[in-house]
Structure formats: structure tokens, C-alpha cells
Amino acid sequence: MSIVSARQVSKEYKLGKTTVLAVQKINLEVEKGEFVCICGPSGSGKTTFFNIIGCLDKPTEGTVQIMNQDVSGLSDAQLSELRNKSIGFIFQTFNLMPVLTAYENVEYPLWILGKEKRERRRIVLKMLEDVGLLEHKDHKPDELSGGQRQRVAVARALVTMPALVLADEPTANLDSKTGVAILELMRKMNDEFSTTFIFSTHDPQIMEYAQKIYHISDGRFIEEESRKRG
Ligand SMILES: Nc1ncnc2c1ncn2[C@@H]1O[C@H](COP(=O)(O)OP(=O)(O)OP(=O)(O)O)[C@@H](O)[C@H]1O
Ligand SMILES: [Mg+2]
Numbered sequence: 001m002s003i004v005s006a007r008q009v010s011k012e013y014k015l016g017k018t019t020v021l022a023v024q025k026i027n028l029e030v031e032k033g034e035f036v037c038i039c040g041p042s043g044s045g046k047t048t049f050f051n052i053i054g055c056l057d058k059p060t061e062g063t064v065q066i067m068n069q070d071v072s073g074l075s076d077a078q079l080s081e082l083r084n085k086s087i088g089f090i091f092q093t094f095n096l097m098p099v100l101t102a103y104e105n106v107e108y109p110l111w112i113l114g115k116e117k118r119e120r121r122r123i124v125l126k127m128l129e130d131v132g133l134l135e136h137k138d139h140k141p142d143e144l145s146g147g148q149r150q151r152v153a154v155a156r157a158l159v160t161m162p163a164l165v166l167a168d169e170p171t172a173n174l175d176s177k178t179g180v181a182i183l184e185l186m187r188k189m190n191d192e193f194s195t196t197f198i199f200s201t202h203d204p205q206i207m208e209y210a211q212k213i214y215h216i217s218d219g220r221f222i223e224e225e226s227r228k229r230g
Pocket of ligand 2: 046047048
């Protein structure tokens with residue numbers, strides 16, 4: 001089953017008189033259960049592309065299908081529903097809610113889905129344990145380190161067991177041991193539940209986890225590698 005199908009996707013930003021071509025004619029097909037990495041230097045268009053396939057932004061040209069559904073025809077409410085039910089997004093800048101504790105940030109998407117309180121508690125505590133943050137559950141984001149905040153963002157994206165996880169440099173603020181632990185957690189979800197992962201990174205150690213690597217430069221895919229996972 002196709003989870004993401006992006007065809008000839010381009011995104012232009014207008015800044016005064018100049019036009020930035022942030023993403024140019026990208027084609028990407030991702031099947032259910034794939035573990036894919038998009039790798040490229042700063043400014044190459046990774047976040048722009050994630051925002052488009054995560055239905056947070058619209059392309060200037062091209063089409064995006066998520067689970068065989070063309071998202072350009074969906075209303076804002078339908079897009080929200082698709083995101084809440086099926087997509088876990090780990091933002092490069094975390095986007096945590098500052099007034100909520102780590103626990104409450106992770107609980108929030110379950111609340112949106114209408115899960116009952118006791119079940120929420122069970123799932124959130126397990127998730128916080130998996131990312132090594134149980135002791136910090138009552139801290140608010142500004143009482144956490146950068147890496148701890150990143151792990152809250154990871155937990156919040158995974159807690160609903162979405163079909164698709166988009167992880168924009170999910171280990172950028174972590175030491176290599178913690179980074180590997182987070183990737184192991186994702187790999188376990190991928191193995192057990194066929195969760196589809198698309199992540200971006202600069203880190204060669206993290207790239208090793210991917211089955212497929214797409215190299216992006218100046219908004220274009222320049223190369224694709226397939227590999228057997230070790
Ligand atoms: N809202 C915006 N308005 C104008 N230009 C933008 C906007 N967002 C991004 N850009 C430009 O688009 C290009 C791609 O940016 P993007 O954030 O997608 O890169 P990136 O690969 O995620 O980089 P990084 O590794 O630093 O996160 C850059 O040249 C950037 O300056
Ligand atoms: Mg980025």
C-alpha cells in the first residue's frame with residue numbers, strides 16, 4: 001500500500017523581489033512499512049518537503065497523496081483529521097506547548113483522539129519510559145534540556161501509533177548513545193507494527209538505519225541508495 005506519493009512537487013517562497021526555489025520537482029514513493037532517510041545539507045529543502053508531505057503546507061506545484069488520497073482536495077478539517085489519526089510529526093524545532101508539562105504534551109494527541117483518561121495514562125507513562133524521560137514527566141519544556149525536549153517531541157509523535165511518522169532531524173540534539181536509542185525505538189515500531197518512517201538527518205550513524213536514502217541538494221533529489229539493514 002502506498003503511504004506517500006509525491007509527484008513533481010515544487011515549493012517557491014517569494015521574498016520581496018526574489019523567489020526561493022526551496023523544493024524542485026521532487027518525486028517520492030513510500031510504501032507501507034518502509035524506513036526511509038532524506039539526507040542533505042542545511043537549506044537543501046528537507047523541512048519544506050516534510051511540511052508538504054505532512055499536510056502542514058501546500059506545494060506550489062505537483063501533487064501529494066497520503067494513503068492513496070489526494071490531499072489537495074481536502075478541507076482544513078479533513079487535513080487535521082488525517083494528521084491527528086495517521087501522521088506523527090517530529091518537528092525540527094519541537095513545537096511543544098510551553099504551558100504543558102512533558103507528560104501533558106505527550107498526552108495531548110491521545111486526548112484529541114478521545115482516549116479515556118486511564119488508558120491515556122498507561123500509554124503516556126510507557127512512552128515516556130521508552131524515551132527515558134519518566135523522571136522528567138512533570139517538567140515544562142523550558143525546564144528541560146534541548147535533548148530532553150527533543151525526546152518529548154519524539155514521544156508525542158509516536159504515542160498515537162500513527163501509520164506514518166515524519167521525523168525532521170529527530171536526533172540532532174541528542175548525544176550519539178541517546179540518538180541510537182531513539183532510532184532503535186523507531187525500528188522496533190517499524191518491525192512490530194509496520195509503521196512507516198521518513199526521517200531526515202546529517203548524521204552518518206543515523207543514516208545507517210534507513211532501508212533507502214534519498215540525497216537532496218538545492219531542493220532536488222540527486223541520488224537514491226537502497227541498502228540492507230544491518
Ligand atoms: N518561510 C520561508 N520563506 C522564505 N524562504 C524560506 C522559508 N522557509 C524556508 N525557506 C528557504 O527555503 C530553503 C530550504 O529551507 P529548509 O528549511 O527546507 O531547509 P532544510 O534542508 O530543512 O535545512 P536545515 O538542515 O538547516 O534544517 C532555504 O533556502 C530557506 O532559506
Ligand atoms: Mg530543516
